[in-house]
Amino acid sequence: MQGIAITDRSGRRILSTHFANSLDAALAIDAAVAHSKPVVWVHSQSRHPHDSDDSDDDGDDDDDDHRPHHSRTRTAPRGLAVCQIERAGLRYIAPVDHDIDPLIPLTFLTELYETLKTYIGGPVTEGSLKDHFDVVLALLHEMVAGGRPQLSQASQLKELVVPPDSQFFKVALNAATAAGLNIPSQTTANALVASPLPWRRQGIRYTSNEIYFDLTETLSFTLDAAGKPLSCSIAGALSCRSRLSGMPDLALTFTDPAVLDESAAFHSCVRYGRWNKDKVVSFVPPDGSFPLLSFVHTPPSTTPALALALLPLSLSTSVTLGPSGGAFRLALTSRAPPSRPLTRLELRLPLARGAHAVMATATGGALATDERGRSVGGGGAGRWEVVEGEDEGGEGTREGERRQVLVWRVDQLCSTDRPAVLEGQYYASPDARKPPFLTLTFDSPASGFSGLRINTLKVLNEQYSVYKGVKTRGRAEIEVRTG
Template sequence: MSAIEALYIFDEHNTPLLEHTYTGRPPPGSTVLPLYLSHPSPRPSLIYLPNTNPATLLYSIIQDQLLFLCPCSSDTEPLQVLEFLHRVADALEDFLGSPLLASRIESNYDVVAQLLSEMVDGGVISCTEPNALKDVVEAPSFMKNLLGGVGLPSTTPSSLTPGATPFSLGSGRSPRLGPSGNTQGTSPVPWRKANVRHTSNELYVDIVETLQVTLSPSGRPLSAIANGTIAFTAKVSGVPDLLLQLGCPGGISNSVSLPVFHPCVRLNRWKERPSELSFVPPDGRFVLAGYEVDLLGPAALDSFSTSTTAKSAPKLNIPATVSVQPSLGPTGSDFEVRLQLNPRFAGKSSSPLPSATGSSFPGRGGLGRGLGGHPQGTTAAPSIEEMVVHIPLPASVKNVMDLRVVRGAGDAGYAPGDRSIEWRISSREVGMLISNDRGGGIGATATLRGTVIGQDEDEGLEGGAVSLSSNTYDYDDDQTSSYQSPSEAPSKTKDEGSDARKVKQNKVLMPSCATVSFSVKGWLPSGIKVESLTVDQKRSKGLGAGITPYKGVKYVCVSRNGVESRC
């Protein structure tokens, strides 16, 4: 079992904020920090330090510009220590707020010390669940800091033992230390707080998928992976027992691979029925499960090696694709970037009032109105948020001239010396492009063109030596045709050779790929959806008879430079 010997936290200026030693005699933070900084950036999460006594393995993560270091001098499980560091950062954000700032840690040392002591006992990881920690550690509050600053007790009367009178200056009684609501003991479920009470019972499911697609110069997909996360928010009284039913066109067992689950999920139920998640949720928001989906399918690799035609290539139904046409123009200095938009993601629906999720669940969260006056960002009318096309440039490019959007909309930005071009198209402009498309449902197209200028071209124009000939020529007007006619052929050949040389020189200045970033509300690349979410009244406790929680589902696809087209 991995032993956590110490934890060191440094701010963005590498100033020590906290040093907490659990067991043994680990090297201090003043020793391991210079050794960590001596490694070139980007630094790995695990660094071996042979110069310490004894030799030490140093684990590290960076959260909100804060550096977390954990030294270990014995054999450890690397993933367990790294996961512990992430749990510490998440717990501090849960109690102190997000983003995690150095000032918040400095002003709440008492809370941080209690958290670190509860999470590790004698070097052994004991409790890292946020809900369980909230049962034993009291979160800081404005009133607590205010009362403590003026010398009054910070514990409120509601946190006293049952039947106790409120604390007064003359009573001589001291309030019970500890978090409020812990009078009935700890919860039987490790990841859920005890005595949870909510006035409005609500259950929300947010499925977020990140899309990564690589396209060949011919437009054929080489790889397409969607990584999904099921975020769950439970605001239900008592101890509810839930059953989440998932569906997928090809079946969950055939589509989902590498699933990971929160400890609350009953794994035996999932193994028997891969589409069902049975669990008792923690209180509040948490990550229920994660998964990966290969959008090309298991037969994609075989099709790459056997098929030769474009029709037999795997098909993808994604919001947008991009292609690059380099070496255009007489000298090959122009390039063209073409963005193809899928008409399915226009953000409007033909139905009068579509449901938010295509199921019995009502939608939630910032739903706007489409161009036709219907709700957008739903499964019936998925909408594309702001789209960004990123075009990397070689280091030898000094400037890009005549950068313009010749078709479509958006703004393209570039400054001399930048290593890339950014072409931004807002969600409103995307909707207008798709709605104004007359391509018979193929999709709207936007085009960006530009001219690259290299280092050598500017130097030749600015600092090149110019030689002037002093020879003079006498000729008669009637002999003009006789001496010009034989020189036309060599001149034309010289121009053609010069253009060919320029095309070859400008070829290395052309962009070699382009990527698209976007987010889509109401659509998932994998096609996974929530079929049902039910509360088992027989297994649930403390919910109350006849109470039906409000349920909501939201689907979001996010791609950050995820759709890449090579040329």
């Protein structure tokens, strides 16, 4: 990477590292603003140090006459691959002038944003970056060396760059040293450098030893109009928060490790050879919070019924469109137990062009109860509204006309509740076409979808007992084709 630049949406630079070529930096920022793609190719006329100089050829090689005139060094296109992400209205830009996998700079930029959120302790905005300008530059200095990503975990960086909320302690420590007070000679940064492991310093001590695992899974489903699954995938991430003393060596096992066989990515602290051999995640954890592993799982496509069993609810849809308008009937039936209900259900139905006079009724859902827990009737089928949205249905709109979207929200739904039903109708333009799909999202705050479960956790090299906490949560994103 030639450097890192943080700009606003218009391309105005807020903060950046040093760029060897200011022209390339300007070209990269202009290209990022002009294109919304995460990777953009930009031709550059500037000369890079690694370009060869044809004038240095002596011409003594007998094979010169047989070599193609357009050799690689003479015709290799000079340019930049501009990698960028956008978060909270700011652009994070990294131009690359070498042939590398663009996932490397894109992943680094994402980790940079997460690190800044941890350090700032709130939203990463232009104002918060300027307020912590010196801290952010120090972070970039530690995270990038010679154009290559180095440290990217906040738990490690805090040993080298003092967070803003610890600046007062740093000032007090300097004052105590100047006054001649007895201060331990080994700082936490020196302890990290002296440690045999680059991600964990020596001498860590806690009064109670605890470790927490958070498993988050996102289920992506696509169904046809008849409810038959077309595609399905599960993206998961297991993060860890470690508060363990000394140098613990952990061995983590799962009840069904085959879920991770397809495409698992591990933190650098994990011994990959042990995983390949025994399906055991063996590692010495960094201190604090860090992402332990991530994976993408594609369930086997055997039968539609088996694939649909992954969904903790069933969805029934009927969307029609006639000469004067459309009608719809949407029904949600939950299979989640009452102890783990589905929450924050949101169904978005793009309406046909020119939709107006929408009328709908929501029925069913959870029964409302009084203070003593007695049923007092309905009220759990949620609420609906019509909002303006983008052209989600893929149909072109007339100038000045925006797509109308029906949004139906249900707070929670479990297997003991009645099916939540929303049905209604609306008027539309005579030449309107039926939108091709609708979307449904919901949270499963107490369970995932892949069946991955932590089985055992063994602690080696340390004699203390460890409290282990595990939390699993999921989120589903379903797209249903309407025709």
